Amino acid sequence: MAAAIRLFFFFLSTFPAALSSRGDVLELGDADFDYLATEHETMLVKFYAPWCGHCKKLSPEFDRAASRLKGIVQLAKVDCTAHSETCGRFGVSGYPTLKIFRSGKDSAPYDGPRTADGISQYMKKQTGPDSVLLRTHSDLQTFISHYEPSVVGVFSGEDSARLSEFLKAAALLREQFRFAHTTDLRLGAEHGVQSESVLLFRSPRLSSKFEDSVVVFSDHLTISSLRRFIRDHIHGLCPHMTTENRERLRVRDLLTVYYDLDYHLNPRVSNYWRNRVMKVVSQYSGRGLTFSVANKKDFLSELEDDFGLGTEDGGDLPFVTVRTKLGHKFTMREEFTRDGQSLARFLDDYFAGRLKRYVKSEPAPERNSAPVKVVVAETFDDIINDGDKDAVILFYSPSCPHCKKLEPVFRELANKLVSDPNIVIAKMNAVDNDVPLAYDVPGFPTIYFAPMGRKDEPIRYEGGRELKDLLKFVKTSRSRMADASRDEL
Template identity: 35%
Template structure:
């Protein structure tokens, strides 16, 4: 009996959860009792959902004790499909913020720290009211960018607009406001919106305190905060990477403002020197620094890593390396050793289209006469996009067992269809060649069909990897009827 009680207690302890589970029958009723909640729509088989589970649990445990508390909820979309469809959960996991009857997408990072931070922002007032000079000093004593509105009163037009702008989750800055005369006298602002750069990022190339002088509109103020909170050259992380606009020049090295401060600042100042010159010249150029280890997969796309066990490994260098993306998402690599002069030259070369874009690509095959044509990144446009034929293209990985099993079938398929005048069969190694847009993959092999009049919208093949199924797919999707097969994929009879 004691053993049974111990086991029961252990099971209850193990399965105790601060995450709430809602179903179709009680979702609407239960969610109406929550002032603020984050809902995860998930599927038990989803690997990303499984990976996130412990992070979500930890965040739920912390946020239940927040003032006010925030609930984290889960809905199993393999069971409670009605609720998932109602809230537009088309992939897993999908996160929705539900607040006082309103629903919005949660687009922040899904880590315990970010979940807690973002939901706390949402739970509290978007803008903190500051009553004393000490309040201001305390508010600014952190390592985040901050914005303070100094208003005549809370009913002024600028104060009303500011309340609409204040969104710490979206803009990734902290907001506060004040109407106290002592504070306004101390900081010498009145009816102004002011951005404060945290001390750790301050430098001699830009003002640490910046006042907004533009039009009093929600859009203009939001855009100004977005730009100013990144400064001339900010640290780019996985969490904020999407905020940086193109053209963007990223300098990679062992960035760490806390553990490696002097080294980090030394190289950042070299970048700031160049960024300042382009800014003063009126050039719309964006700069960032990033930790090379954090962005190894990205550096791999630029050919700046070596592969070990199929994973990118950053090649140690004495100086930073530099990459760029222009407004057309073309990629560039600075081949010269890092220096201020070389960085400035590289920026000008990219802006004036004087440098060849970088493509991760195998060499173009010398001979390409087999029924299955070989595409690489450098000839993909010619073979697939500019080809006046329909194209079936397979993306594969050499180490993929399923790809190895499928390879002879793909060759047999190409042999069967080699005499079709309006069709070519293509394959490309997705591990050594950059995939062009709009092609995407989440597993290998993956097959697309691109019709000759609609190459920008290829059709994904979702059936089993068998020759008959592929022929039926091609016959149905082809621009013109196949010579050897009907639209249903049956072989045409040969006239005697």
């Protein structure tokens, strides 16, 4: 008995971090991480440093999420300034780093939202098994009658090699998709499948006569082939684009129809317009353009900033945009007609190359004779790209204090080079004008050298902000491009 008491107090003194837990977030450290992490089937751990500004911003959201997830998923944190051994063991190199643990093992990085709502929703999807075992027809119907699509594997028995591979894929992809499996082939027969297969059930809310609700995968099953199959088919012909899935959809050229879409509160109206879109776009599938519908309220700021569209555009009718993977943008200016003919005309013009790209641009200045030329999006090609001159272009923000400080220096540069007929010095407001695709502007100010004949290969400047630094940059950039041209000869 005495030995047991001594052992208890030994453990008590060994776990100070956990016992100092405040609220619903468990505090872990070097001494107790392994011991306590194994007690939780699913745990989200925040590795942080007390001095980190991003960590401080995340902290209240993380605490609120922990309260909402109490009894569902445990949230924990590790102070890496005090417990460097644990942080080093899990490869923490920046703060905050969030990782998902399952029964004490590092399972996956957390790459979801960093708000209380986002963390809660994301982590709820992490609970339970990677793939749900379905035993009956009722189990299957319950699983596929869900707001999101479902991936269901049908196998002949628990010792199936294909089942083993399916479960590995589910473990890797569970953050993106819902998985279930059965070892009763009769459940597959209900959907026309007689042998081992994977069935992809599209969301019931997006059911349409213009496409199949179930797609069958029966090829050789590997993690890669299953991932590719899901990626290519899960969205269907015209998915519902949201702020969560938009980046996955935009890896291809994408047409989006925006309207008052709400599958929770008004599914009938939501599908009324989507079916009209589907009827038209089904005739254009396979031509390199993908399609989607979206709630315009979710994308108002983006539509205003990127396409110049406001709440009054289209009224109650949908409006349409195209955004290519290269960043080219088009808008349908004709009113959306209920018979879909306006959308069809828009698509015909798009594929025929008759549409004019939408470019966010300030008006071109009436006079532009100063040594520093003012460039707007609509004049970028004329001044920078189409001329037979080298160019130095400054991208700035009107409200940026660093840009204002640099302005007289940049003007000096232009005055120094004004007599050189083979170079143009220019500036562009990168907030109110679309920046060309070849130019990455991570912050302000950003300066590029665009060599004549190679305007698609601009060189970004990363040196000091004195006149001598800028002059040296121009000289070395011109010399480098001249050497490259000689090498090609």
